[in-house]
Amino acid sequence: MKFDKEYDASGLACPLPIVKTKKALNDMAPGQVLKVLATDPGSVCDMAAFAEQTGNALLEQGSENSKFVFYLKKA
Amino acid sequence: MAKKMALIATKGTLDMAYPPFILASTAAALGWEVQIFFTFYGLQLLRKNLKSIKISPLANPAMPMPVPMPVFVQMLPGMESMATMMMKQKMKSKGVASLTELRDLCQEAEVKFVACQMTVDLFDFKKSDFIDGIEYGGAATFMKFAGESDVCLFI
Numbered sequence: 001m002k003f004d005k006e007y008d009a010s011g012l013a014c015p016l017p018i019v020k021t022k023k024a025l026n027d028m029a030p031g032q033v034l035k036v037l038a039t040d041p042g043s044v045c046d047m048a049a050f051a052e053q054t055g056n057a058l059l060e061q062g063s064e065n066s067k068f069v070f071y072l073k074k075a
Numbered sequence: 076m077a078k079k080m081a082l083i084a085t086k087g088t089l090d091m092a093y094p095p096f097i098l099a100s101t102a103a104a105l106g107w108e109v110q111i112f113f114t115f116y117g118l119q120l121l122r123k124n125l126k127s128i129k130i131s132p133l134a135n136p137a138m139p140m141p142v143p144m145p146v147f148v149q150m151l152p153g154m155e156s157m158a159t160m161m162m163k164q165k166m167k168s169k170g171v172a173s174l175t176e177l178r179d180l181c182q183e184a185e186v187k188f189v190a191c192q193m194t195v196d197l198f199d200f201k202k203s204d205f206i207d208g209i210e211y212g213g214a215a216t217f218m219k220f221a222g223e224s225d226v227c228l229f230i
Contacts, residue, residue, distance in 0.1 A: 011170040019104045049105075053106065
């Protein structure tokens with residue numbers, strides 16, 4: 001999937017993946033896509049909750065090289 | 076309309092310092108309006124330097140220890156510092172943010188910090204002991220925001 005920016009939250013534990021994802025999205029324009037990598041298992045549910053609560057759509061989620069991958073579109 | 080969360084932080088040990096900052100930073104990341112009212116030992120969390128925040132193994136039966144530690148060992152001089160150091164090291168190795176980092180993230184996300192004026196006076200704190208950007212107020216100040224909040228937690 002095409003993305004405009006990547007943020008690697010590997011090795012970081014809650015709440016950093018979400019809090020830093022929000023920070024990364026702040027500097028992006030509406031419509032742009034952020035790719036987030038994470039190793040924290042809790043981030044799977046957290047990203048879905050984050051997307052729902054903030055309106056930044058979770059386009060796709062999966063795994064890549066044993067890391068969780070999320071694609072978020074800035075609202 | 077964005078949700079509101081009011082937190083009261085009353086504890087100053089390492090384990091109890093995390094919940095208010097984690098909850099506040101997460102809620103702020105979700106777009107909520109958050110206020111933390113720091114009172115009693117929670118005021119320790121407003122110090123410029125958070126290095127003094129400790130955790131004691133004494134009378135803390137829920138604290139996981141690498142080896143079983145009888146109470147009379149827990150109270151020996153230096154055990155508190157050792158337990159604190161071990162906890163911090165473990166947190167670092169597991170990618171848990173430091174208290175300072177979490178607090179900075181909260182302030183960046185415009186979480187409002189309110190210090191309880193009464194306990195500031197009680198413990199003879201000076202404004203210069205604390206970080207910048209905090210307000211001072213009493214219980215009525217907290218009640219106002221707490222009354223409007225969707226989530227109100229006592230820590």
